[in-house]
Amino acid sequence: xxxxxxxxxxxxxxxxxxxxxxxxxxxxxxxxxxxxxxxxxxxxxxxxxxxxxxxxxxxxxxxxxxxxxxxxxxxxxxxxxxxxxxxxxxxxxxxxxxxxxxxxxxxxxxxxxxxxxxxxxxxxxxxxxxxxxxxxxxxxxxxxxxxxxxxxxxxxxxxxxxxxxxxxxxxxxxxxxxxxxxxxxxxxxxxxxxxxxxxxxxxxxxxxxxxxxxxxxxxxxxxxxxxxxxxxxxxxxxxxxxxxxxxxxxxxxxxxxxxxxxxxxxxxxxxxxxxxxxxxxxxxxxxxxxxxxxxxxxxxxxxxxxxxxxxxxxxxxxxxxxxxxxxxxx
Amino acid sequence: xxxxxxxxxxxxxxxxxxxxxxxxxxxxxxxxxxxxxxxxxxxxxxxxxxxxxxxxxxxxxxxxxxxxxxxxxxxxxxxxxxxxxxxxxxxxxxxxxxxxxxxxxxxxxxxxxxxxxxxxxxxxxxxxxxxxxxxxxxxxxxxxxxxxxxxxxxxxxxxxxxxxxxxxxxxxxxxxxxxxxxxxxxxxxxxxxxxxxxxxxxxxxxxxxxxxxxxxxxxxxxxxxxxxxxxxxxxxxxxxxxxxxxxxxxxxxxxxxxxxxxxxxxxxxxxxxxxxxxxxxxxxxxxxxxxxxxxxxxxxxxxxxxxxxxxxxxxxxxxxxxxxxxxxxxxxxx
Numbered sequence: 001x002x003x004x005x006x007x008x009x010x011x012x013x014x015x016x017x018x019x020x021x022x023x024x025x026x027x028x029x030x031x032x033x034x035x036x037x038x039x040x041x042x043x044x045x046x047x048x049x050x051x052x053x054x055x056x057x058x059x060x061x062x063x064x065x066x067x068x069x070x071x072x073x074x075x076x077x078x079x080x081x082x083x084x085x086x087x088x089x090x091x092x093x094x095x096x097x098x099x100x101x102x103x104x105x106x107x108x109x110x111x112x113x114x115x116x117x118x119x120x121x122x123x124x125x126x127x128x129x130x131x132x133x134x135x136x137x138x139x140x141x142x143x144x145x146x147x148x149x150x151x152x153x154x155x156x157x158x159x160x161x162x163x164x165x166x167x168x169x170x171x172x173x174x175x176x177x178x179x180x181x182x183x184x185x186x187x188x189x190x191x192x193x194x195x196x197x198x199x200x201x202x203x204x205x206x207x208x209x210x211x212x213x214x215x216x217x218x219x220x221x222x223x224x225x226x227x228x229x230x231x232x233x234x235x236x237x238x239x240x241x242x243x244x245x246x247x248x249x250x251x252x253x254x255x256x257x258x259x260x261x262x263x264x265x266x267x268x269x270x271x272x273x274x275x276x277x278x279x280x281x282x283x284x285x286x287x288x289x290x291x292x293x294x295x296x297x298x299x300x301x302x303x304x305x306x307x308x309x310x311x312x313x314x315x316x317x318x319x320x321x322x323x324x325x326x327x328x329x330x
Numbered sequence: 331x332x333x334x335x336x337x338x339x340x341x342x343x344x345x346x347x348x349x350x351x352x353x354x355x356x357x358x359x360x361x362x363x364x365x366x367x368x369x370x371x372x373x374x375x376x377x378x379x380x381x382x383x384x385x386x387x388x389x390x391x392x393x394x395x396x397x398x399x400x401x402x403x404x405x406x407x408x409x410x411x412x413x414x415x416x417x418x419x420x421x422x423x424x425x426x427x428x429x430x431x432x433x434x435x436x437x438x439x440x441x442x443x444x445x446x447x448x449x450x451x452x453x454x455x456x457x458x459x460x461x462x463x464x465x466x467x468x469x470x471x472x473x474x475x476x477x478x479x480x481x482x483x484x485x486x487x488x489x490x491x492x493x494x495x496x497x498x499x500x501x502x503x504x505x506x507x508x509x510x511x512x513x514x515x516x517x518x519x520x521x522x523x524x525x526x527x528x529x530x531x532x533x534x535x536x537x538x539x540x541x542x543x544x545x546x547x548x549x550x551x552x553x554x555x556x557x558x559x560x561x562x563x564x565x566x567x568x569x570x571x572x573x574x575x576x577x578x579x580x581x582x583x584x585x586x587x588x589x590x591x592x593x594x595x596x597x598x599x600x601x602x603x604x605x606x607x608x609x610x611x612x613x614x615x616x617x618x619x620x621x622x623x624x625x626x627x628x629x630x631x632x633x634x635x636x637x638x639x640x641x642x643x644x645x646x647x648x649x650x651x652x653x654x655x656x657x658x659x660x661x662x663x664x
Contacts, residue, residue, distance in 0.1 A: 059567055092570035104561040109583045109658055119569040154659040170569070 005032035005073075006177045006210050007056070007095070012070035014048075014055045016281070017063055023282035025051040027234040028070070033178060036208045038201070040225035040242075042215060042257070046278045048234040049214045053180045056212075057097055058087050075177070093123040096171035100183035102163035106155040112139075113151030116170050123174045138169040141206075142199060161192035168199065175207060182214045197223050218261055222246060227314075230254050233279055233289040236308065240315035250317030252294045288319070296321065331655065334663035338648050342641070349640050350402070350633065354395055357624075357632050363387075364411050364627040385411055387629075398633065407638070408630035410623075417634045421619065425638065426509035427497060428608070428615035432600040434531050435538035440593060443543040444582075447550025447589075452577055454555060462547060469544030478537040478610035485533060495612035497530050498523070534611040538604055542596035549592050553585035560584070586657055594650030598643035602636075 014026040026048040033039045041049050054060050055067055058079060072079040074094060079087065091097075096119075099105045106115060116135035120126050126134065132151065139147040142165040155163055164184060171179055181200065185193040201224045204211050213225055221228055221242065228245045230238040230253065238251040249255045256274040276293040288294070291301040300320055309322040365381035366373065382388050386397070401408055407417040446466070450459040486494040497511060498504045504511045504523055512531075515524040557563065558581055566580045567573075605617035616635060623631035655661045 057568055059564060088570045088572060090570070091568055097568040099561060099565065101561050105565045107562040107566070107580050107584070108660060110580075118566070118571065122570050156660050167565070170565075 004035050006035050006075060007212075008032040008071075008073040009052075009056065010071040010073065012052065012055060012072060013068050014051050014060060014065060015068045016065050021282070022068070024068075025065075025234055025281045026055060029231070029234070029236050030070075031229050031236065031239065033210045033212055035177070036204065036210055037227065038204055038211045038213055038225045040213045040215060040221040040228040041231060042218060042221055042228060043231035044216055044278050046233075046280075047231045048281070049216075049231055050182055051234075052231070053097065053182050053212065053214055056180060057091055057095060058082070058084075059091075089123070092119040092171075092176070093174045094176055095178045095180065096174070096176040097180040097182065098164070098167045098171045098184050100186050102160050102167055102187060103155075105167055106163060108155055110154075111151065112153055112155065112158070112166055116151070116166070116173065119170060119173050135169070135173060138173045139166070141172075141203070142166075142169045144169075160188050161195065164188060164192075164196055165199065168196075168203070172203060172207060172209065176209060178210045178212065180212045180214065183216070184213075185220060186215070186217070193220075194223075200224060218246075218257055230257070233284065234281055235289060235318065237290065237318045238316065239308070240312070244312060244315040248312070248315075250311045250315070250322055251290075251319045252296050252321075253290050256293075331652065331663050335648065335652065338651070342644055345644065346637060346640060347399075350399065350637055351395070353633050353636050354398070355391075357627075357629055358391070360624070360627065362627050364629060367625075367627050368412065398630070402634075402637075407634035410631050411628045412623075412626045412631075417631055420631075421616070421635065421638060423506065423509045424614060424616045424619040427613060428601055428604055428617060430510050430512060431531065431534055431538060431604060431607070431613060431615060432597060434535040435600055436542065436593070436597050438535055438539040439543035439546055439596070442539075443546030444550050444589065446543075446547040448554055448577060448582065450547070450551045451554035451558065452573070459551075463551070466544040466547045469540040469547075472540065474537055474540070474606045475610055477540060478534070478607060481533045481537055482610070492532050493530050494533075495610075497527065497614060499526055502526065534607050534613055537610070538600060538607045542593070542600065545592055545596060546589060550585060550589050553588045554581050557581040557584045583657065587654055590650055590653060590657075594647050598646050601642050601646075602639040 009032065010030050012026055012029045013024060015022045015024045017023075029048070029052055031039065031041075041052065043049050051060065051065070056072055056079070058067070060067065067080055070080065074090065079090065082090070106112070113132060113135060116138065117128065117131040120131040120134055121128070124131070124134075136147045136151060139150060144150055144162060144165055150158070150162075150166075155166075158166065168184075184200070185196050188196060197220060200211060200213075203209065204224075211224075213220065215221060225242055227241055228239065229236050230245070230251065232253050238245065238249070238254045240250075245254060246258065249258055253274070256272070259272040260274065262271055274293055279289060279292070284292075287302040287304060288297070288306050291297040294301065298320070304320070306318045306320050306323070308316040308318045309324065311317045311322050363378065363382070364387060365378045365385060369377055369381060379388075386394065389397075398408060405418070407421070409416055410420060413420065446462045450462045453459055482494045485492045493499075502523065504514055504520075504527065505518060507514050507517065511527040512524065515521070515527055554577070558577075560581075563576060563580055566576045571580075602617070604613075604615055605621050607613065608615040608617045609621065616639065620632055620635040620639075622628075623635065652663070655663055
C-alpha cells in the first residue's frame with residue numbers, strides 16, 4: 001500500500017514564452033509521490049520548484065506559461081489534458097496547496113471563517129452551518145486556540161504562525177490526497193518553523209495525506225521528508241531517500257548544498273557557498289547545467305547532457321561521475 | 331468613528347469660511363451691478379442707486395460680508411435679489427433635480443464602468459479590453475455638449491424615442507412633494523408619470539455618465555489587474571474556486587477602495603458641474619440655477635449655491651472615507 005503512487009509526474013516540461021522564444025523553466029521532470037509519503041523538492045531560488053508545483057495545480061499564469069509536455073497522473077488521471085472545469089474539482093479537493101507567505105496568502109478583507117468554509121462549500125456541498133462546524137474542527141486540529149473567535153477575525157489580527165496554521169487547515173479541510181507545501185516555513189520565525197513542521201508531519205500521519213514539501217532548506221528536508229529530489233535549473237539532478245541524500249550525496253550540487261549548511265559544532269571560518277548563481281532558464285542549452293559552477297566539471301560536462309544514472313536502489317544522480325563505465329570516483 | 335465624523339465635520343468650518351470669502355469677492359469682481367441688471371439698461375441713475383440701497387449693496391464690503399456670514403450661522407442662506415424669496419426654500423427643487431439626475435448618471439457610470447473594468451482586466455489584452463479602453467478614452471475626451479446634442483438628434487429628433495429636454499411633460503406636471511420626481515410619482519402611485527419622468531432622465535443621465543464611467547472603468551481595470559496578482563487570489567484559485575467568483579468576490583472587494591474614491595469625487599463633481607448637461611437638456615437643476623443667478627448678478631444666490639454644493643461635496647467624501655472602514659477591517663478611525 002505504501003508504494004502506490006497517488007501522484008505521478010512524468011517528463012513534465014513547462015515553458016514560458018518570452019522575447020519570441022520558449023524558455024523552459026521545468027525541463028523533463030519526473031517523480032512520483034506515494035500515498036501518505038512526504039517528498040521533498042530542494043533547490044535554490046529559480047530552479048523550477050515553484051513552477052513544478054503550480055504546474056501540478058495547473059495554475060501557471062497562461063500566457064506566458066504553458067505546460068508543453070509530459071504527464072501529471074493523479075491516480076492514473078492525466079491532469080495535463082484535463083479541462084479547467086475538471087481541474088476546479090481537483091484543486092482544493094484532491095490536491096491542495098499552501099504557500100510561502102502566510103501574510104499575503106489570505107484575503108485581508110474576509111474573515112478567517114469565511115475563507116475557511118469556501119473550499120468546503122465548493123467541494124463538499126455542505127450547508128453553511130455544517131461547513132462552519134467542520135472548519136472549526138479543522139482549526140482545532142491544527143492546534144489553534146479560541147477557534148470560535150478566530151473564525152470571526154481577520155487575517156491581520158493573527159500572527160504569521162497562526163496564519164500558516166489557518167492556511168494548513170484550509171488546505172486540508174477537504175482531506176486532499178496530496179498537499180503541496182511551497183516553502184511553508186520560509187517566512188516564519190525559527191521556533192514557529194519547527195512547530196509548523198511538526199504539525200505537518202503529525203497531520204500527514206493522522207490524515208494519511210501525501211505531502212510535497214518544496215523548500216530550499218535542507219534542514220526542513222531532514223526533519224520531515226522520506227524521499228528527496230534535488231532540482232537545478234529546471235532539471236532533477238538527484239533523487240533518493242533522505243539517508244541517500246544526506247549520507248551519500250552523489251551530485252556535486254547536492255554536495256555543495258550540504259556543505260553550505262552551518263555546522264552546530266561550530267567550525268570556525270567562512271561558511272561554504274557554491275560560487276555563482278542559478279543560470280537563467282533557457283541560457284544553457286548544451287551540457288550539464290551545473291557545469292559552470294561545478295568544481296569537478298570536465299570537458300564532457302560542457303558538451304554532453306548527463307542522464308539520471310543509478311547510484312543505488314532508488315538513488316539516481318544526473319552527473320557523469322556516476323555514469324556506468326564512465327568517470328568514476330577517484 | 332463617531333468622534334472622527336464629528337471632528338471631520340468641524341474641520342469643515344474653516345474650509346467653508348474660506349470658500350465663502352473667496353466666492354464673495356470673486357462674484358463682486360464680475361463687472362455689472364445687480365440693481366442695473368434688474369432695472370434694465372434704460373433705468374435712471376437715481377432709480378439704480380435707490381434699488382442698490384434697498385438691497386443693501388451700498389454698504390461697505392465688510393458689512394455685507396459679515397451680514398451674510400451672520401445669516402449663514404443662523405442657517406439663513408439669504409434672499410434672492412431677483413425673486414425676493416428665501417434661498418433656503420428656493421434652492422431645494424433645483425437641488426433635488428440635480429441630485430436625481432446625478433444619482434441616475436452615477437448608477438449608469440458605476441454599473442457599466444465597474445463591469446467594463448472587471449471584464450477588461452479579466453481578459454487583459456483581448457479585443458474587449460482594447461475596445462473598452464478606447465471607448466473610455468473617447469468617453470473622457472468627448473465634449474458633453476456635443477454628446478448631448480448628438481443624443482437629442484438621434485434619439486429624440488430622428489428616432490423620436492425619448493423627449494429632448496425637461497423633467498416632465500408640461501401638460502401633465504408632477505405633483506411635487508419631495509421634488510425627487512421618481513420618488514414623488516412612486517409614492518403617489520402614478521406609474522404613468524413615472525415612465526415619463528424616467529424617459530426624461532435617460533438622455534441627460536447618459537450624457538452626464540460618460541466621464542465618470544470612463545474614469546471608473548480605467549481605475550477598476552488597473553486595480554483589478556493589480557489585485558489579481560496577489561497571493562490570496564492564487565490561494566482562492568487553489569481552493570478550486572471558479573474565475574468568476576475569484577474575480578467578483580476576492581478581487582472586487584479589494585479593488586473597491588480606489589474605485590470608491592473616484593466615485594466619491596465624481597459624484598461631487600456631477601452635483602456641482604452638471605451645468606452643461608442641464609443647459610442642453612433644459613434640466614432645472616442647481617447648475618442652471620446658479621448659472622442664471624450669475625446672469626442677474628444675484629450675489630446671494632451665487633454665494634449660497636456654491637456653498638451648498640461645496641458642503642455636499644465634502645459630505646460625500648466624508649461618507650466615502652467612512653465607507654472605507656466598513657469595507658476594510660484594517661482601517662480604523664479614531
